[in-house]
Amino acid sequence: MASPPLIIRPAELSDLDALQAVIQRAYRGRSASASWSHEGELPEGERVSRGDLEALIGAPDARLSLAEVAGHIVGSSLVVAVAPGQCEIRLVSVDPSFQGEGLGGQLLSHAERSAVEAFAASHAVIEVLQHKSRLIAYYERRGYRRTADSRPYPHPLRVPATFLTYRKELRP
Numbered sequence: 093m094a095s096p097p098l099i100i101r102p103a104e105l106s107d108l109d110a111l112q113a114v115i116q117r118a119y120r121g122r123s124a125s126a127s128w129s130h131e132g133e134l135p136e137g138e139r140v141s142r143g144d145l146e147a148l149i150g151a152p153d154a155r156l157s158l159a160e161v162a163g164h165i166v167g168s169s170l171v172v173a174v175a176p177g178q179c180e181i182r183l184v185s186v187d188p189s190f191q192g193e194g195l196g197g198q199l200l201s202h203a204e205r206s207a208v209e210a211f212a213a214s215h216a217v218i219e220v221l222q223h224k225s226r227l228i229a230y231y232e233r234r235g236y237r238r239t240a241d242s243r244p245y246p247h248p249l250r251v252p253a254t255f256l257t258y259r260k261e262l263r264p
């Protein structure tokens with residue numbers, strides 16, 4: 093039997109409880125440590141607050157999207173227009189039990205298209221923790237290249253961590 097189709101659509105207020113839970117499972121705690129993209133210590137606490145998600149709905153400079161399979165929310169992506177021609181892609185996440193099936197790739201492609209269509213972006217940037225070599229390889233396979241920009245991870249971890257910025261030129 094064919095598997096149900098993936099739908100990627102804008103997030104609405106009524107989605108936010110389920111969406112926040114999926115993001116939390118992807119980034120934090122025991123479920124996240126089962127992910128292929130997990131490497132090293134996982135931060136604790138909330139990855140994103142409900143208030144922060146609410147503020148993104150309808151924000152003129154942001155597009156928060158979700159992925160849905162058979163009515164269940166299974167992933168997220170966020171595009172933020174950060175400078176003329178430049179969008180940052182954040183919160184690309186897939187529920188760990190749905191990872192490795194191409195959903196992350198589809199969410200990333202969708203975010204890149206939104207950056208072009210909604211904000212006329214010529215390029216996208218993504219911040220990745222320096223020690224996440226599998227994730228960096230994943231973005232490099234999708235055309236992202238390292239820039240000179242970096243910043244320290246803003247929350248305490250046992251080992252200091254650095255965010256590196258990766259950039260991809262987008263086609264209109």
Ligand SMILES: CC(C)(COP(=O)(O)OP(=O)(O)OC[C@H]1O[C@@H](n2cnc3c(N)ncnc32)[C@H](O)[C@@H]1OP(=O)(O)O)[C@@H](O)C(=O)NCCC(=O)NCCS
Binds near residue numbers: 187227230
């Ligand atoms: C990053 C993330 C969104 C990817 O989602 P996904 O649905 O697993 O992604 P896809 O199925 O599209 O792709 C899986 C990729 O992982 C690769 N992969 C699978 N298992 C792997 C492993 N053990 N080691 C290395 N790579 C592996 C696959 O080869 C595939 O890459 P390819 O398509 O280039 O061959 C997901 O892992 C996630 O939510 N991670 C936690 C949140 C996070 O870190 N987000 C990124 C923020 S910068």
